[in-house]
Amino acid sequence: KAGVTQTPRYLIKTRGQQVTLSCSPISGHRSVSWYQQTPGQGLQFLFEYFSETQRNKGNFPGRFSGRQFSNSRSEMNVSTLELGDSALYLCASSLVLAGVLRGDTQYFGPGTRLTVL
Amino acid sequence: QKEVEQDPGPLSVPEGAIVSLNCTYSNSAFQYFMWYRQYSRKGPELLMYTYSSGNKEDGRFTAQVDKSSKYISLFIRDSQPSDSATYLCAMGPWDTGRRALTFGSGTRLQVQP
Numbered sequence: 001k002a003g004v005t006q007t008p009r010y011l012i013k014t015r016g017q018q019v020t021l022s023c024s025p026i027s028g029h030r031s032v033s034w035y036q037q038t039p040g041q042g043l044q045f046l047f048e049y050f051s052e053t054q055r056n057k058g059n060f061p062g063r064f065s066g067r068q069f070s071n072s073r074s075e076m077n078v079s080t081l082e083l084g085d086s087a088l089y090l091c092a093s094s095l096v097l098a099g100v101l102r103g104d105t106q107y108f109g110p111g112t113r114l115t116v117l
Numbered sequence: 118q119k120e121v122e123q124d125p126g127p128l129s130v131p132e133g134a135i136v137s138l139n140c141t142y143s144n145s146a147f148q149y150f151m152w153y154r155q156y157s158r159k160g161p162e163l164l165m166y167t168y169s170s171g172n173k174e175d176g177r178f179t180a181q182v183d184k185s186s187k188y189i190s191l192f193i194r195d196s197q198p199s200d201s202a203t204y205l206c207a208m209g210p211w212d213t214g215r216r217a218l219t220f221g222s223g224t225r226l227q228v229q230p
Contacts, residue, residue, distance in 0.1 A: 004160075031216060043161075043205065043220040056217045090160055094216060105151070106218060108160040 002027065004093050004109030012115045018079040021112045025072050025093030031055075032074040033106060034066060037088040046089075049074050050096060078114075086116045120144045123206055123221025132230050136193040140206035140221045143187065147219070148211035150182050152191045155203045155223070164204075165191065168211075196228045 005024045013019050025032050033056075034046040045058040049068035066076040072093075078085055092106035123140045130136055138152075149168045153161035165180040167173045173180045181190040189208075193200055206221040 033216060033218075035218075042222045043207075043218075045217040045219070048216050058217060092218075105163060105166050106216065107163060108153070110160045113158075 004091055004107055006089075006091050006109040006112050008112060009110065010113050010115075012117060013081050014117050015081055015083060017081050018077060019081060019114060020075055020077045021089055021091075021114075023074045023076075023091030023093075023109060025074070025091075026095075026107060028095060029093035029107075030072050030096045031094040032068055032072065033092045033094070034074070034076050035090040035092065036060070037090055037111070038086075043090070046076065081116045083116050086114060088113050118143065119222075120147075120219050121206065121208060121221045124224055125222050127225040127227055129227045129229060130196055132196060132198060132228055134196050134228075136196050136200070136226060136228075138191040138193075138204050138206075138224050138226070140189050140208075141187055142189070142208060142219075144208075144210075144219070145187075146210040147208040149209055150180070150189050151207045151218070152178075152180055153205040153207060154200075155205060157202075161205055196226075198228050198230045201226060201228050 007022045031050040033048040035043050037043045048056040052068045063079045068074045088111040090111045092108045094106050121142045152165045154164050155161045170182050170184045177194045179192040203223040203225050205223045207218040209218045
């Protein structure tokens with residue numbers, strides 16, 4: 001079974017631009033979570049989507065947004081990029097049993113490395 | 118104070134040694150616990166996953182959880198140079214709809230051949 005895939009793998013943008021990152025979860029997984037990883041702050045939760053709805057949100061500004069499509073694929077968008085947004089953005093998918101939204105194992109993709117100049 | 122504390126290391130051990138990695142946490146809502154391994158420039162790879170206090174073994178890896186002390190450990194037996202990576206503990210609450218993991222800062226492990 002194919003793992004979580006993320007595109008693109010590398011991105012270079014300049015301050016003020018916006019960026020869209022894509023994530024395809026493991027086949028059958030319906031929940032997608034996004035994380036930001038930086039050397040200073042480590043791995044931090046951004047948000048989680050299930051059934052095309054945002055279920056949980058971390059402590060990030062509104063410039064960070066996301067969405068999920070009916071096929072469970074997800075995108076995240078960062079507008080008005082700042083230098084501090086340079087990071088590895090990781091997507092993780094979870095199998096959610098029908099009608100049960102409890103904590104579940106998350107499997108990570110390889111990440112998109114974003115550099116903001 | 119961070120909700121999850123993890124010694125960043127680096128931890129250097131000879132090949133074949135037993136490695137002990139640890140995390141402490143402060144949030145009593147955390148009910149499930151995971152250990153991930155991350156190689157340089159890769160995404161985290163799930164190693165172990167447990168809900169309950171006590172030990173869980175999988176091959177060379179043993180995860181230990183003590184909820185009363187809010188302390189978790191990962192033991193690696195017969196460590197190999199290929200185990201050299203950053204090890205991240207992660208944990209989350211059980212309540213409905215919550216799947217946001219809180220991670221430790223990671224411990225960098227180097228296994229010397």
